[in-house]
Amino acid sequence: MTTKPAGRKGLTRSGRWARGVAGLAVLAAAGEILGRAGIVDRDYLPPASAVIVRAAGLLGDTAFLADLWSTIRAWAIGLAIAVGGGVPLGLLLGSVPVLGTAVRAIVEFLRPIPSVALIPLVSLILGTGARTEVTLIVYAAAWPVLFNTIYGLQDVDPVAKETVRAYGFSGLAVVRLVSLPSAAPFIATGVRLAAAIALILAVGTEILSGFGDGLGVFIAQAQQTVDGTTDVLAGTLWAGALGLVINLLLVRGERRLFRWHFARSEAS
Known part of the structure; x- marks a missing residue:
């Protein structure tokens, strides 16, 4: 008697959302570190927090x-x-x-x-x-x-x-x-x-x-x-x-x- 191999279970919707949010968080964190540490000049790459605050502020413009x-x-x-x-x-x-x-x-x-x-x-x-x-x-x-x-x-x-x-x-x-x-x-x-x-x-x-x-x-x-x-x-x-x-x-x-x-x- 042969057994059917179990396939890999796909991610749930919440799991996919969690991965997506985690990816965005990592990207924002990398931008924040690069901007704050001075690795990249702030004139070319401001910290991610400053960009997000400015983007939110545009809602009132x-x-x-x-x-x-x-x-x-x-x-x-x-x-x-x-x-x-x-x-x-x-x-x-x-x-x-x-x-x-x-x-x-x-x-x-x-x-x-x-x-x-x-x-x-x-x-x-x-x-x-x-x-x-x-x-x-x-x-x-x-x-x-x-x-x-x-x-x-x-x-x-x-x-x-x-x-x-x-x-x-x-x-x-x-x-x-x-x-x-x-x-x-x-x-x-x-x-x-x-x-x-x-x-x-x-x-x-x-x-x-x-x-x-x-x-x-x-x-x-x-x-x-x-x-x-x-x-x-x-x-x-x-x-x-x-x-x-x-x-x-x-x-x-x-x-x-x-x-x-x-x-x-x-x-x-």
């Missing part, structure tokens, strides 16, 4: 809050457009192989072009401001949504599709009833990746422009001031916190909407 809201608004608009265009286009290219093959060369040509390299061109065409920022966000964020949608369609059970067709349903109905629900977890992963990319582009575009509104503008302007390193790091801390909150919300949403998918993945 109405100008900073307006910048933060401007970045969130541009991020949300750009991500919504990227998802609204990327999912239908991915469904179309993934469901019609002939069309997917026809545009593959164009897609593979455009995808490797860095979005930041397009800032001068887009600024020249659209001018500076929210339109340029949103356009660059859409360009960068659409790719993970598009390709995850296509990959999700490739993972659909062909037997389920043929069964639905056998009952006389049209191709569009097959996509709606079988392909889209099956590919939904892949699409959700693409949206989560796109959300992170959109935030990077939002802040990065604002930093490179250096004027207007936005969290990146706050960071860029802080670089030009005397002893502005603390403000730069405080703004960066807010950018990281914003990305962390967005990711946590999207992961929680995925787990609630697609419990069956995660249960199957953990079982296998």
Whole structure:
């Protein structure tokens, strides 16, 4: 009689949270030690406590809050457009192989072009401001949504599709009833990746422009001031916190909407 080896038990949710908090605490402690000990000049790396206090104090700065809201608004608009265009286009290219093959060369040509390299061109065409920022966000964020949608369609059970067709349903109905629900977890992963990319582009575009509104503008302007390193790091801390909150919300949403998918993945 053979016994089945016991697999390693995964971490609980509280255990994962504890590890994450511990990692942040170690990082903050390292920054505090380096700043206090003078190992790194405080003009370049202030103590972590000073950065955290400054970041908390920015909550009372109405100008900073307006910048933060401007970045969130541009991020949300750009991500919504990227998802609204990327999912239908991915469904179309993934469901019609002939069309997917026809545009593959164009897609593979455009995808490797860095979005930041397009800032001068887009600024020249659209001018500076929210339109340029949103356009660059859409360009960068659409790719993970598009390709995850296509990959999700490739993972659909062909037997389920043929069964639905056998009952006389049209191709569009097959996509709606079988392909889209099956590919939904892949699409959700693409949206989560796109959300992170959109935030990077939002802040990065604002930093490179250096004027207007936005969290990146706050960071860029802080670089030009005397002893502005603390403000730069405080703004960066807010950018990281914003990305962390967005990711946590999207992961929680995925787990609630697609419990069956995660249960199957953990079982296998």
